[in-house]
Amino acid sequence: MSGADWIALDWGSSHLRAWAMLGDKPMVHATRDTGAGGLARDAFGPALIALVGDWLQADRCIPAYACGMLGSRQGWIEAPYRAVPCAPLDGGLVAAPQADPRVSVYVVPGLKQAKPADVMRGEETQIAGFLALNPGWDGVICLPGTHSKWVHVSAGEVVSFQTFLTGETFALLAGQSVLRHGMAGWDDAGFDAGVAQGLERPDRLLARLFTLRAEGLLDGLDPATARARLSGLLIGAELAAAKPYWLGQRVAVLGAGALAALYGRALDGLSVPVSAHTADAATLAGLAAIRAAHRSEAPCAR
Amino acid sequence: MSGADWIALDWGSSHLRAWAMLGDKPMVHATRDTGAGGLARDAFGPALIALVGDWLQADRCIPAYACGMLGSRQGWIEAPYRAVPCAPLDGGLVAAPQADPRVSVYVVPGLKQAKPADVMRGEETQIAGFLALNPGWDGVICLPGTHSKWVHVSAGEVVSFQTFLTGETFALLAGQSVLRHGMAGWDDAGFDAGVAQGLERPDRLLARLFTLRAEGLLDGLDPATARARLSGLLIGAELAAAKPYWLGQRVAVLGAGALAALYGRALDGLSVPVSAHTADAATLAGLAAIRAAHRSEAPCAR
Structure with a gap:
């Protein structure tokens, strides 16, 4: 009891x-x-x-x-x-x-x-x-997760939102595609490089996925860098498409643990004002x- | 013997x-x-x-x-x-x-x-x-597959090439992601619509993947249309990134069966001069x- x-x-x-x-x-x-x-x-x-x-x-x-x-x-x-x-x-x-x-x-x-x-x-x-x-909070909420969501909130209402299959795509590619052979660990610099590439040319995503494999074979790309860059490429591509949500806005990242921290890190790099909030409390x-x-x-x- | x-x-x-x-x-x-x-x-x-x-x-x-x-x-x-x-x-x-x-x-x-x-x-x-x-053939060869390749050939040499993880990504998403719940069969019009969307806004790929799921839940999207549109979205995004390969070129599609036919169909829609060739004979x-x-x-x- x-x-x-x-x-x-x-x-x-x-x-x-x-x-x-x-x-x-x-x-x-x-x-x-x-x-x-x-x-x-x-x-x-x-x-x-x-x-x-x-x-x-x-x-x-x-x-x-x-x-x-x-x-x-x-x-x-x-x-x-x-x-x-x-x-x-x-x-x-x-x-x-x-x-x-x-x-x-x-x-x-x-x-x-x-x-x-x-x-x-x-x-x-x-x-x-x-x-x-x-x-009284107005602005944009980003909810990282298997299916990450961007939500525009105004006057206490959800005005619009957009879901991205980013997290699930990462899990499938890192765990079950040919890329799994060269993925282990984590490297922040690799993540940052991936985010930059994903943001700059989100249209090249499917090509850059294979580049990870080729760099592993030809250049001995570190598995920690490869895994972090994959995550960065996908989150960067998401950020490129979500630009109408975050540009000129303040963003509340609502989530738990490492994934929320990655979104915060990526948005920080874009000079977006970000606050981090615990999902459980919410x-x-x-x-x-x-x-x-x-x-x-x-x-x-x- | x-x-x-x-x-x-x-x-x-x-x-x-x-x-x-x-x-x-x-x-x-x-x-x-x-x-x-x-x-x-x-x-x-x-x-x-x-x-x-x-x-x-x-x-x-x-x-x-x-x-x-x-x-x-x-x-x-x-x-x-x-x-x-x-x-x-x-x-x-x-x-x-x-x-x-x-x-x-x-x-x-x-x-x-x-x-x-x-x-x-x-x-x-x-x-x-x-x-x-x-x-004496000069031009671009497209080799559809799990890892599709675009190859620039000149004077009997491979000048450059680019590999896309398109086929493997399709298989993982259609077979193992949340999208699998609403995917079965095939519909050409769905494929064409996906190619058009993928080509126009390849950066929105991760969002449009989830849209397939949401349309299934909200609008009863036909599973055949959903599966074909997923294929089209991915191939369309690949074509957007491969544009430097096919723009103003003649393209030989070298491959077997249904997948090669899809690439031919998508390229045809872009008025790219395409010829189809059997992979086994090559x-x-x-x-x-x-x-x-x-x-x-x-x-x-x-």
Whole structure:
């Protein structure tokens, strides 16, 4: 038992992450690799209880608020996308099938954009949390990740956004293409060189990928340099295409760990004013804002 | 027994392909998936005999001429790259360790370019064969494949070339990325649209990859259109970067099957004068030219 009065859930494709919350404060955190990508519909409830069962009390039902891919069509229950421009969070919660009398799960809807077609699930909660932590903030938010996102925020609304397949492309090329033979470690100078090349000539990406292989064969290119330059080439190409987002703007990089640091480094090199923010804090602040707004509406369904 | 007086071998990463030759004429063809990529050094000899053993005679040694990845550092025996500008084939054959008294294998060296760093193994033989079949030809050769190549040929020499990771990137994205969920079949109009987008804004490639996913989710994009558009986006981006090769030139597309036809279709759309040529015929003509040049030099080592 945790004494929690609600539970915060970030249920992405690869992981389920949970916090036992008392008011706005996380008390216990737990994570497991039971991501939404690998679960059948009827496996979500048991997966949830397996992770948070110890936090629940027999005589009390508490709500759980959940963002991420569990709300996709192939997830636990579909929470239909809301269309931008709109506030990142504003109702539309969908109740998941009751898995256990001690907890009621509400799923946050993602956002969609008609043209160019784009979607997000989970990031809307981070954006809302970031805005809750930084009231009145206008500008651009960059969310690095497997599918990185650039989001234009104004007057508390998501105006437009654009997703790039950069992170997933890096993982596939570094791990499974012919390039994998000469990739290991990291070298900041290699990353910087890659970013510069990617920014300058993003159109040459497919050629420069093979150049990495050829330099490995002919010039003994260091595997750490090769891997970092690959990352830089891809992030540089993304930055070239995302220029309308960052040019003349202040950019909040919202993310965790090494990847967010790389985006910060690359933007710094372009003299873009950058601030770095923790994704977890934003996620929790976003879910807390949902819980506050939803509180009066009978949070437990039984 | 085949009556062959020599053997032609195209030993790439994924396949070993062999022809029993009498003069310039192929008499029997055999292929197996014992590609150079999956063989330990001492497994090449047995793999060769397993495929062509029936073509050999107990009392006679014949030569085999081989192009492709068997000549790489991780192959049967390394045949060091020759530097461009140079004729695609001009000596530098390396004898493989004698595997069997009935056959002596000679490995064709690949080509290298210092800047931008680039390499080829196998294509040099196709280029030489194409030039043997089309004497006096000057212009650009496009060789579609896992790693597609653009080659500037003048006065019988390879002047420069550039390799693109297009085919391998397509295979990884279509087969293993999040895009795989909405990809099946083929649609020519989708390909054409992708080529146009890729050519116009190659810098937006990483964003347009995710657009395919989002259109699948939001607009029910047809999986055949999605897969063909992905191919078109990548080939279009390649064509944008390869423009210095094809602009104002005649282009010979040298390759097999559907992929070569796609390159021809895309180039046609750009009003580039294109001719299509079979890769196998070029490979055999190239190996026959090597055999003719090497004939006087005691082809069998025993």
